[in-house]
Amino acid sequence: MKLIISNLTKTYKNGVKAIDNLSIEIGTGMFGLLGPNGAGKSSLMRTIATLQSPDSGTITFGDINVLEDNMSLRKVLGYLPQSFGVYPKMSAEDLLDYFATLKGISSKADRQKIVKEVLEITNLYEVRKKKVAGYSGGMKQRFGIAQLLLNNPKLIIVDEPTAGLDPAERHRFLNVLREVGTNSTVIFSTHIVEDVKELCNEMAILNGGRILKHTTPLEATKEIEGQIWTKIIERDDLEGIEKAYNVLSSNYNQDNTLNVRVFATEKPADGFVQTMGQLDDVYFIALKQDEPVVA
């Protein structure tokens, strides 16, 4: 099933245009939505998840008109917000049973079965009797995935799920997500380029409420093949190089020298070495191109 968003616009009361005439088509599989903080990722995802209504535009998922028939979408939707809380003093098992009822599972046996399953998938079965409010960050995120799975969703929206997770948790989380994503549409927002690279078969870069680039991770890196150059420079030279070249990123080395990455079709100067293009570079190129030109 395809998610089709066309001409979506949302302006907040304070004048911020969170979504700016945005159109995109998203098919089955993992879709990574990459963008800096405040790019409009959450606004877009909340809008798709029926939590807020846009000023204009349409969203369809398969044959569901999301904005007009939000209940139909909710039946096939799994949503994990950026941050969420739970009712205190309730165990994971009880809470999941509650969510299962919310999602329309009528039979008690069914609920028990599926709750047990999602607990096992998310490796929470052992702590199912514990209060969710006392879970660690990673466990709570897994609980979020568990509740999301209860209605066997066709459209899954996860908003910055890996922020703040330790590497092991992150891996585990992404694996589960990947598993789920084989048969459904998973939209997954992040500002961590790594996440997208590892998982997504499609991606988009979002900033200022607009899609700057819609591509696949592979294609994206292919596109910049041979155009990324790197050089080790002294700290004091940075400003000069930034002026002269299209610098994408600069990182310190241990000896206080800097590694700069420059985007250029030709070798910019002596000392620059051609290097493999990375998704990060794509990301930075996209953001840079969107910057308003100061005359």
Added chain:
Amino acid sequence: MFSTIFKYEIKYWIKNPAVYIYMAIFSLLALTISAISAGFFDFITASTGSSIIVNSPMGVSGLFNGLTTFIFFLFPSIIGTSIYRDYKSEMHTILYSYPFTKANYLFAKFLSAICIVLVITLTIGVAMFIGFRLPGTNQEIVGAFNIMSYLNAYVVIIIPNIFLFGALVFAVVTFTRNISAGFITVVVLMFIQGLTAGLLSEEEHRFIAALVDPFGEASISFYTRYWTVAEQNELALPIKEMLIYNRLLWMTVASVVFALVYKYFSFSQNALSFSFRKPKAERTIKSNFGGVTRINLTKVTYDFSFLQNLKATWRFSNIDFKYMVKSWPFLSIVLVGLIIALIGLSNVGNLFGTPTLPVTWKTIRGASNSFSLAINIITFLYAGMLIHRAKIAKTNHLIDVTPIPNWVLLSSKLLALLKMQMVLLAVIMVSGLIFQISKGYYDFEIGHYIYDLYVLNFIHFIIWALLALFIQTLIGNPYLGLFIMLVISIGMPFLSLAGVEQSIFKYNQGPSFKYSDMNGYGLSVATYLIYKVYWLLGGLVALVVAGLFWVRGLPHSFKERLQIAKFRFKGASLISFVILLISFIGLGYSIYHENNVINPYTSSKESEEQQVAWEKKYKKYENTVQPRIVSVNVNVNIFPKELNFTASGDYVMVNKTSQAIDSLFLNHNSYPSTFKFNRETKLVSEDTLYNFDIYKLKQPLQPGDSIQLHFTVKNKENTLLRKHSPVRSNGTFMNNMELFPSFGYSGGELKDDKVREKYGLAKNKLRPHPSDSTALGNTYIAKDADWIDFEATVSTSEDQIAIAPGYLQKEWVKDGRKYFHYKMDSKILNFYAFNSGKYEVKRDTWNDVKLEIYYQKGHEYNLERMMNGMKASLAYNSENFSPYQHKQARIIEFPRTGGGYAQSFPNTIPFSESAGFIADVDDSEEGGVDYAFAVTAHEVAHQWWAHQVIGADVLGATMLSESLSEYVSLKVLEVKYGKSKMRGFLKDALDKYLTRRTFERKREKALMYNDGQGYIHYQKGSLIFYALSDYLGEKKLNNALKKYIEKVKFQEAPYTTSIDMVNHIREVTPDSLQYVIKDMFETITLYRNRIIEVKSTKLENGKYKVDIEFNVSKYRNDEKGKRFYAEKGEDSITYKAGKMKKPIISVPLADYIDIGIFTEEETDGKKKEIELYLKKHKITKINNTISIIVDKKPTEVGVDPYNKLIDTKSDDNRRKL
């Protein structure tokens, strides 16, 4: 750093719209209430009286302080949040690492919040100032602006209260990091305050009450309790010892609380927790490395059907229900409410220290009265907590994206609330049963409990729950929502003052129901339920609207919510809204139709205007002579099942005057009636509004001639909404004044002179002075009759007994109805009643007088006491005054729904079930007054003092009946129970007299010139006659009364007056005591006696010398309550000792005052007071010292130790040694 934080906080509040909302709410409230009290709404509602200055220092402080009390409910979200906000926004993690001191942080936070509260409170004062002076208010009752009234209230009462409650809430919220904890603290404190106020209301506890009342109100009323109207209007707030101590005490408490906050507050990241289990420390290891699981979710069925949604509603309501009942705000309110309910129960119906038996209706009322506020508060609060529960827990985004319809969520919240209310009602039931068991009362009526609580009461709370859900859905903050609900629920009944009088316009208002053991809930339940169904529909309309506004997802403005609501307004919402609204309006209209069209509705404004028109139109006939009724023969048919009556009757009337009468003024009621005279008459004026018809006699009625009137009367058909007859299914009690016609202008004029002036009426003098010899033509009972012959036939259903005054001549059954024919053998006043009920009868005799009590089966508890009361009163009256005129005396029980009194008709005394039948009398020394006995004695005494001696319709007439009956009752009580039990009765009478006179709105006259006020003729009358019998001697007083009664009993006009009686008493009073007559009867004289110093020294002969220093002073009040001290001219005496700021002033003294010395003796482990010395001393100056030698070691000394005199401070008359 202090100023930085402080400024930042103030800025935060200035930018916060909540502050302005609070200010708007409070100023609006203050404006409305002050405008109402100043008569702003007089143009649509009844006029506000003129005697009370609404902005007197007391008025200002009362209203100002009262309104401020509401703001305490907002403290949790203003003062409580000042630190909590930093936690909530998790600013504290950063903030607490900054370099400021604890003191800076805490003081800045606390003081800035307090400042905001002070500003909000200040707007109350400003709004009051404006409200009193709005155009259209009655400036007669608004005094000149006095800034001190506001300042005193603000500085002395309000600011300390804000500090105290602010500190408490600040402490609680800071440590628990839980706003609801702060809220509960406020609620609990208020409950406790109410509780202590109730417990400490007895006179001897008032000192303590004045100290411990955290609101300071008890310390004000400690001084102002007995202030007369004039004093209330003029005197400044008494900023004296008690108030100052109280304020100091509570400011200290506030400081201590704040100091504790300072001490224990630390810039730590975790809230203080009170856990009794020590957490086990455990090292946790994570073993949570990657791993890939295959996800293959089992197929389950998803069901989105209506039925499944209903099931889900139920399941969700259980989850919310559990959350509520396990939360500690709930538990603490229940606990406190329960304690208060139980304590409230033990005081239920306490009369003269004697409680009533814990019968079920009384127990339910007692428990639910105090508990229902708790139920409402919990409902209002949790309506908000549940609606915003997901948002508060931040789970809302997870829930909102599930395919659950809004109505399931909303109705699950409703259902959860209702389940909680059911639990709370069960709490009432359980506490009631526990209370009954503890009192040894085992007649459990579980069905009655369930019906009353789960049918009648429950629906009332459901209706509030519906509105609470609506308000809380619209308002994002549960505490603000709660506050608004409190204002609505408390303010709703007061809308009448603004001219909204009919209940169909006031949410959840309507007639209430009342239960009696005799006729159950009667018809009141049907009417009650109709109104409740009406409001239930109204509440459901609100619920549907709440559904439209239900927050799903993230609407960003109210405008957006409005759009969403419009979008949702279709399908089932639209249909149910329309159906509910139509039924609501339809039912409302039928009620309106019944009350306004079928039966004309008279608003209080209209009835005031009608009173005026009535007086203007007919007062001119007041003194036109009319024939007088000399004989009455009536047939009354009572239909208890149908609640109907029909009656017919014949009056024989005689022209007793010396002039011919040509017009008859027939004054009747609105029952369908027919009238026929046996002489030719012409109806020249018929008034269907006032039912005052004028008949012209063709042939004038010559002096001595008679005329007969035959009339029939019946009630209109009863409807479910309105009962048109006084008949009850059991225990009917109706008198001739409500049923039958009378003759002449019947009074009923507006009393307030200012209101009269407004309508162009002359000042009224209420009643003529007894010295006005032209005014003695009528008794105060009837204007159209003197003494009559009486005969009646009363019929009722076969299972009931019908009673009327007179002796039963014949009793028969015809067509399934029982008939009783009564005939009186002697002349009686034109004042009689009819009773009918399923009675048991207890019989006895006293000499040859037959005594009967007609009572409800099950109410046997006090029959013996009532019999004894009859006998004692018959004996005392006939021995001391004159023989009993009847051969029979009957007491007839009637339901409490008809009132809680007893009333004496000729040989017949209807007696409310709650006036003694269920009294739980304790005969021990500590027990209260046996009022079953005392009330009976009083009513029987009326057979003399009303039915033999009846005063003319002038001032002071009720002294001859009520005060004398009360005197007899006291005397027989004294004979039976001894002097010591009298003190309780007298103290109670004194307190009631002094308290109730402060509510006098017209004028208070001396006893012998009283206007008929209960507090004068009962309470003051009983005190005075009891004291008089002490001064003159009982025998001497009674002999004077005997002589008086012999002179005036059964007299025809001109009738006797209080002057006549007082003259008889004066005659036997020695010269030295003549001042007593003046003090007691002719003036309002109040004493202020107290012991100053007492010393006891043991003498060589084993005796004790007691040195007593005491003050005696007295003052007089004029009829408005202004004090004066002179007998004539400027002869008042003064006394001023060294340290006194102001001298004591007194009316010149030559008074005889009891000086008593007491000791204690132990008999059988019980301490008993023994009189060592009691003698009247002649006192001529204010400050006195005397020495008295007594035989035993004294323990207590007193001046007027038995409180026989009217003393405005009776608790300092004794001093323990």
